[in-house]
Amino acid sequence: MATPPAPPPSPAPPRRVAVVGCGGISRGSHLPALADQHGRARLVALVDLDAALLETTADEWGVPGRYTGVADMLCAESPDLVVVCTPPAAHKDTVIASLDAGAWVWCEKPPALSLAEYDQVRAHEGERGPFASYVFQQRFGSGAEHLRSLVERGVLGRPLVGVCNTLWYRDEAYFEAPWRGRWDTEGGGPSMGHGIHQMDLMFSLLGDWSEVTAVMSTTARATRTEDVSMAIVRLESGATVSVVNSLLSPRETSYLRFDFEHATVELEHLYGHDNSHWRWTPAPDGEPSPGTGPWPPPADRPSSHRRQLAALLDAMDRGQRPPASGHDGRRALELVAGMYRSALTGTTVRRSELTPDDPFYHAMYGADPTAATAALTRPEATAHV
Template sequence: MAAATTRIRAAVVGTGGIVSGSHLPALRAQADRVDLVAGVDVDEGRLAAFRTQAAEPGETGPGFTVTGYTDLAAMLEAERPDLVLIGTPPSLHREQTVAALRAGAWVLCEKPLCLTLAEYDEIAAAEAAEKPDGGPYASVVFQHRYGSGAVHARELLTSGELGKPLVAHCQTTWYRNTEYYAVPWRGRWDSEGGGPSMGHGIHQMDLLLYLLGDWTEIRAMAGRLVHDVESEDVSTALVRFANGAVATVVNSVVSPDEVSRIRIDCADATVELTHLYGHTNDDWVYTPAPHTRDAADRIAHWRTPAADLPSSHTAQLAVVLDAMRDGIRPPGSGPDARRTMEFLAALYKSAFTGRPVHAGEIAPGDPYYDAMHGNHPDWAPAKEN
């Protein structure tokens, strides 16, 4: 493909805060191999402000000359970008991702990539229809995987250096007030896809799966404890992994003391990450078991990743661009990303039905395949008369 051998032509869809604050600096940082050529937004004022911002050099790199469009199809036809970065509300992701893939562009889309497993499989079908080998592929923004601390922790866990993983905890306990939910698309199944499980905790849960691998069973609960919304504002879960480890998961938007945390107790050491919206190497802590020999040397190795790269959109974009260059599927796409979406669907199904859900159980014909609320009478949105 052209993007493998020439400078990559990129476009952004949605020019609000996540694109201007995270994707634009990431693109500037990769300006030696990518040009931002176009932006799409239905709000002409916001689009104009973004174009002005993009034209000025930033802390991470040079400015870009961006052509503005209010229609995605028109942009795809006129610009033929190699890469499309999507930062619109979640209900638009599936349609915009499929349109970009069909135009021959790779995609890096904000989480969630789509709202249901059914929508995810539509995206997978669009990938296969365009070019089964070598791309284009659609990736979802799970930037916490790409910090050097996470990469290093995964290497230690998968190599067995920390011993067998035994017990884990995954926590996303944040706080969102009523003004947050005044935004029309928030808190609704058809526009956001879910509550803090889908919109907030998804990052930490994806990181947990990145570190521990395949899950096999989940038992969950959810509630609306504070906010008057369709979806949950709290969820909890017990999870069993294929490697035998068991974990607890907590997601909340009613917690005044905000924190994001992962802890994994292994036979020979505990690894713990505590942060809020992003991590560095210093946020990872390793504690050896009492029986550990040469503990000082081992701790020094555990706490010293080969690189020093914070988790960020910049870190993930670099990996996507490498994959484009090599014509290979990026991590955080395909079956890897589907596993996280299936985990979310299973969490909701278990919470709403009150029974355990196993990996692979939610297939076409299951109500939780087509909607995260599964048409449960206590959770599905009220039907209009």
């Protein structure tokens, strides 16, 4: 008698998820992403200090657990995953408390206010989890994933030259939020909180950096940090990349360009991309047209919080470290620290120098936030700071 086939495995129960913070990024990106996971995630709790906002958001999304404190939520709900959508100064303590409670974490950018904080969080991870990962959704999507595969397989040859620009616009009203534009609450300016997305995408494609030379200034906004920065970055591969981060650019764009031996690949978008935002130019002696080469990808999936969350849930199912965590989640923050050190000391900074005996390992401003603000402020901007 033939052995009957084994029954299909039962679907895994949905992960119990709590979201900390009910602000715009939570309501606009994270809650919709959780709702679009095809039953793999169940939102069981929200946390926010603003009780009225908490109740309104919980009612809208049908969330039963409502808390004004993280500790109470962790004790009562024992979530599998905690999504952290607070201002940056609260990231470290919230992530550590969640890890210690046995929950995996997905935390908004920037990951922490310093490399020291980032490494402190890592010390609370387990060998097989829980792990803390960070919101770098631009590295996801079919265009980035396909290009990453081509780079890993050596199809395009060596990377030679790159451009990584985040040219955005934020008016004076943007900085009226009490935590913005301050070293102690945001950690830095556009290098820290805006351009970090494109820098992470670049590193996910091209690998680690080796040294950086940067300049920064506070030119036109009421901020204690910079509102524009520029850097020349050398990568361990030997490639050289220019990086510009601005909050003063009326025509907003995010633009990345990578010149490989056999092709130039460009991406221009603003806050998200699909295949239509990429452009492929073969070298003159290479592939005659994009249509006959390894572009475009066979599928068209836009970058999104939803796509990164799905990858995180996959990693949880496997018990493996997710993308944008550990060393993979640290590289962009590390470059930001190097950029501040370079701009504030007038030196070229090697990645190997950002060690615990360096003040810039412990704070993006180095040893003295007041001196850092003074060094960044141009005379015409003095009245704004």
